[in-house]
Amino acid sequence: MPTPHTDPVMTAPVKVSICLPTYQRPDLIGQSLDSCLAQTHTNIEVLIGDDSTDDRTRSLIEARYAADPRVRYVKNTPSLGQARNVESLFARATGDRILLIHDDDFLVGNAVERMLSAWPAHPDVQVAFGDQYVTDSRGTVLPAASEHLNRAYHRTRDVAGLQKQPGRTGLVQMFPNNGWMADADLVKRIGYREQNGVACDYVFGTEICLAAKGVYYLNEYVSYNRQTEVSITTSTRASTSASTLVAYNFLRALELPPQLEPARRLALRRMVPIVVSIYARNHAPLESLKLALSHLSAYNYGFSRRLYFHLLIMAKSLLTARTSAL
Incomplete structure (x- = not known):
């Protein structure tokens, strides 16, 4: 040795x-x-x-x-x-x-x-x-x-x-x-x-x-x-400065060759539900709903219980906003 x-x-x-x-x-x-x-x-x-x-x-x-x-x-x-x-x-x-x-x-x-x-x-x-x-x-x-x-x-x-x-x-x-x-x-x-x-x-x-x-x-x-x-x-995970929200915005704006678009979609599938939750918890229920409906694949096209949990958060956020406006 x-x-x-x-x-x-x-x-x-x-x-x-x-x-x-x-x-x-x-x-x-x-x-x-x-x-x-x-x-x-x-x-x-x-x-x-x-x-x-x-x-x-x-x-x-x-x-x-x-x-x-x-x-x-x-x-x-x-x-x-x-x-x-x-x-x-x-x-x-x-x-x-x-x-x-x-x-x-x-x-x-x-x-x-x-x-x-x-x-x-x-x-x-x-x-x-x-x-x-x-x-x-x-x-x-x-x-x-x-x-x-x-x-x-x-x-x-x-x-x-x-x-x-x-x-x-x-x-x-x-x-x-x-x-x-x-x-x-x-x-x-x-x-x-x-x-x-x-x-x-x-x-x-x-x-x-x-x-x-x-x-x-x-x-x-x-x-x-x-x-x-x-x-x-x-x-910071539930705030508008959360790493996932910043990463999501970076990923959406990133210019990629066509062969890497499947990787972008796979990455968005992980990020979108987290971003939806962040929007809903930070008084942006309509933005949250729009994002969820435009990325239903992230929720197994409606077969994920996570989607309905997020819909409840959105509804609560919307109700709170309307109550505060009265």
């Missing part, structure tokens, strides 16, 4: 920049950062962008990681916000590949090594990703939820490997919000844009897959997705 000094994983020339944005989670970022530093592929740098309003995360990093040269920490003053924080990390990256992981999530021990394996096997690959475990708030894996998540987002064994339509991967949300890897120059060219709000993950994922020559799906678990109630997406 080769020694650590001659192991090809240990001496691999490819440098990976792991970007780790954080905000007010000193109790969680330690596990995320530890998972990055424990990777079997050791030619890495870990870039942390701290948007926190206090110094708890800074104190943690200084106490536990100050001696590790791979950790490069920056406290954003003033805070940059989600998209600009991620974009600043991309700008600071010096590696050949970039990997994004959020502060409440963490990586499987050989995630970097396994995703990197796609490049020498397929010359056109510019983006790679794998499956995500779902965990509870304490980081305990939930097997049934993990299987459901990956199946729901089209990550199944029968489609493993190089994707025939790279753009479809982003459109239908097969590409995950984090735990992915991509060529650094491509990541920096696409970037995160502040105007996309909390949907910046989806917009970025769609645009990078549309731009990539090759996208590779590894049918292996590479990251852990922690379920918490403090995420931006969770706290």
